[in-house]
Amino acid sequence: MRSDVFESKxxxxxxxxxxxxxxxxxxxxxxxxxxxxxxxxxxFKHGRLLEEDGVVVLTSAMGEDNFVFGxxxxxxxxxxxGIEKFDPDLVGVVxxxxxxxxxxxxxxxxxxxxxxxxxxxxxxxxxxxxxTEGVIMTLEEASRMxxxxxxxxxxxxxxxxxxxxxxxxxxxxxxxxxPPSDGDLKIKVAKELASNLKEDGKGVVVxxxxxxxxxxxxxxxxxxxxxxxxxxxxxxxxxxxxxxGRGLPRVRQNAENINRELKQQEIDIDFLSGSLDxxxxxxxxxxxxxxxxxxxxxxxxxxxxxxxxxxxxxxxxSVTNGPRGVRPMKQELKHDYVAVxxxxxxxxxxxxxxxxxxxxxxxxxxxx
Amino acid sequence: xxxxxxxxxxxxxGKSTIASNVAAATAAEGHKVTIIGCDPKGDSTTSLMAGExxxxxxxxxxxxxxxxxxxxxxxxxNNVNCIEVGGPEPGIGCAGRGIIVALDQVTxxxxxxxxxxLVIFDVPGDIxxxxxxxxxxxxxxxxxxxxxxxxxxPMYAANNICRGLKVLDGELGGVICNSRIxxxxxxxxxxxxxxxxxxxxxxxYVPRRDKVQKYEREGKTIVEADPNHKVTQVxxxxxxxxxNKREPDTPKPLTxxxxxxxxxxx
Numbered sequence: 347m348r349s350d351v352f353e354s355k356x357x358x359x360x361x362x363x364x365x366x367x368x369x370x371x372x373x374x375x376x377x378x379x380x381x382x383x384x385x386x387x388x389x390f391k392h393g394r395l396l397e398e399d400g401v402v403v404l405t406s407a408m409g410e411d412n413f414v415f416g417x418x419x420x421x422x423x424x425x426x427x428g429i430e431k432f433d434p435d436l437v438g439v440v441x442x443x444x445x446x447x448x449x450x451x452x453x454x455x456x457x458x459x460x461x462x463x464x465x466x467x468x469x470x471x472x473x474x475x476x477x478t479e480g481v482i483m484t485l486e487e488a489s490r491m492x493x494x495x496x497x498x499x500x501x502x503x504x505x506x507x508x509x510x511x512x513x514x515x516x517x518x519x520x521x522x523x524x525p526p527s528d529g530d531l532k533i534k535v536a537k538e539l540a541s542n543l544k545e546d547g548k549g550v551v552v553x554x555x556x557x558x559x560x561x562x563x564x565x566x567x568x569x570x571x572x573x574x575x576x577x578x579x580x581x582x583x584x585x586x587x588x589x590x591g592r593g594l595p596r597v598r599q600n601a602e603n604i605n606r607e608l609k610q611q612e613i614d615i616d617f618l619s620g621s622l623d624x625x626x627x628x629x630x631x632x633x634x635x636x637x638x639x640x641x642x643x644x645x646x647x648x649x650x651x652x653x654x655x656x657x658x659x660x661x662x663x664s665v666t667n668g669p670r671g672v673r674p675m676k677q678e679l680k681h682d683y684v685a686v687x688x689x690x691x692x693x694x695x696x697x698x699x700x701x702x703x704x705x706x707x708x709x710x711x712x713x714x
Numbered sequence: 715x716x717x718x719x720x721x722x723x724x725x726x727x728g729k730s731t732i733a734s735n736v737a738a739a740t741a742a743e744g745h746k747v748t749i750i751g752c753d754p755k756g757d758s759t760t761s762l763m764a765g766e767x768x769x770x771x772x773x774x775x776x777x778x779x780x781x782x783x784x785x786x787x788x789x790x791x792n793n794v795n796c797i798e799v800g801g802p803e804p805g806i807g808c809a810g811r812g813i814i815v816a817l818d819q820v821t822x823x824x825x826x827x828x829x830x831x832l833v834i835f836d837v838p839g840d841i842x843x844x845x846x847x848x849x850x851x852x853x854x855x856x857x858x859x860x861x862x863x864x865x866x867x868p869m870y871a872a873n874n875i876c877r878g879l880k881v882l883d884g885e886l887g888g889v890i891c892n893s894r895i896x897x898x899x900x901x902x903x904x905x906x907x908x909x910x911x912x913x914x915x916x917x918x919y920v921p922r923r924d925k926v927q928k929y930e931r932e933g934k935t936i937v938e939a940d941p942n943h944k945v946t947q948v949x950x951x952x953x954x955x956x957x958n959k960r961e962p963d964t965p966k967p968l969t970x971x972x973x974x975x976x977x978x979x980x
Binding site for chain 1: 772775776778801802803805806807808809811812815
């Protein structure tokens with residue numbers, strides 16, 4: 347049987363690493379303080395983003411001396427300092443390429459930390475082909491510590507496998523160079539949306555968003571429904587992966603927050619396709635439900651991770667946050683319009699309520 | 715012109731003994747010699763330093779002290795410049811990275827390498843990672859010399875080193891046999907044939923004599939302690955060959971089958 351330990355990696359585009367994936371998973375587990383065991387520059391951008399999302403991120407700041415002599419003492423000091431200063435309830439420690447290559451072992455090292463605060467430690471580096479490895483490693487450690495049940499762990503693993511497959515098929519984990527694109531102009535997309543809404547047809551809006559990105563993608567669904575109320579003549583069907591009660595604590599909270607707001611806005615979701623961490627499979631569920639209940643749709647609006655919704659028939663307007671997703675969506679999935687919500691991930695850090703999207707705001711402005 | 719060589723070979727095969735004796739013998743001929751021990755244990759130069767361990771380059775860097783030449787270059791027997799790279803405790807950190815950092819520092823802070831007639835890098839074990847291969851890879855050395863006995867495992871390691879050199883575009887000066895088995899003539903023939911099949915030079919056969927270890931325990935090389943001993947003469951011969959060798963060889967590694975056949979004792 348072929349081992350995948352040293353599998354060849356046919357990826358051309360730099361992309362978020364397993365380290366970063368581990369850190370976001372820690373955030374979803376409600377970790378308050380993350381310490382990265384590595385050089386200070388490692389994953390700094392995501393470290394900052396996580397801080398905007400309420401997680402303190404520190405580094406053991408390994409230098410040349412630590413590469414040679416090891417940096418375990420420095421890690422212990424940094425964790426102790428962080429605990430003293432920020433008084434966290436749950437701490438996460440992640441490895442980096444530097445610390446892992448020289449053979450540092452995190453679990454035994456953090457056992458020397460003088461504190462009773464539970465610490466999730468993940469021996470992770472960024473050389474894995476699928477960055478979901480970082481998520482799985484974190485969840486397995488959390489499960490070992492009793493923070494995640496075995497059923498939830500298995501469900502998450504299944505979702506992550508599916509997510510990796512989706513990304514390999516049409517996402518950034520692709521071995522061909524895909525140029526980033528800004529997609530169609532928002533005004534052009536908004537005009538198309540408005541035009542469809544004014545007609546006496548049936549539109550299906552599918553929110554298939556990944557975790558916190560839903561705070562912005564939901565705004566597009568909201569804008570479509572608001573505009574439909576004002577000028578629409580036809581029918582709008584809403585599908586969303588906003589099921590509550592599944593996933594890690596932060597993910598559940600996100601769904602609850604959004605559903606509360608949608609209720610306040612009197613927006614009904616006709617079909618819940620899954621939870622916010624089920625975007626790799628909820629797209630398929632949405633497709634099946636549409637085909638069974640509304641095969642006569644006139645147009646589709648796909649939001650979030652549109653390339654995980656396997657529909658190519660009919661008029662399709664999609665909105666993504668992946669600049670490299672534009673070309674495959676247009677060429678392979680035959681989407682008529684693809685808009686890109688740029689820097690969306692950065693914009694949705696630290697928010698707990700639906701936030702205006704460029705596409706949604708353009709549509710509202712257009713029909714004022 | 716500085717002759718810069720590295721000694722590679724299986725751990726425990728006697729590289730440090732050969733390095734310090736060749737350094738002593740070459741210095742005795744009036745040459746300026748520098749020996750750079752790259753083993754984290756920092757024990758390559760003790761026989762040249764009257765049994766004393768010298769502070770390593772990395773021990774200063776670990777304390778955050780900027781090194782000066784006089785801190786890390788110590789005069790040993792016959793004014794041989796002795797430098798120890800040092801390194802982490804076993805099982806911690808990365809010794810290979812340590813060699814990279816230390817050699818960069820030594821060449822930046824000291825001119826002994828350029829001013830020497832012979833520089834010997836005593837490298838630990840086989841070439842197992844980029845750091846340990848660094849003297850060859852970064853052109854710190856002109857030629858590598860392999861130390862082996864006639865036993866199968868040291869020769870297997872030696873053969874692997876040749877594979878490593880080939881990959882790294884490193885060049886080979888020859889093979890030195892450091893005797894480990896009782897059948898001296900057979901061992902000499904095995905290693906001579908090995909060198910021949912590698913298409914490199916058989917430099918010398920160093921016989922096993924208890925006196926070498928005895929003097930090492932006293933903190934001396936046999937070259938220093940017994941200048942007329944037969945083994946001293948062998949080291950003098952190795953020194954002459956190294957100093958006169960100008961054209962390196964590109965080794966042609968053997969197959970494992972060839973190697974096993976070669977090491978079979980009758």
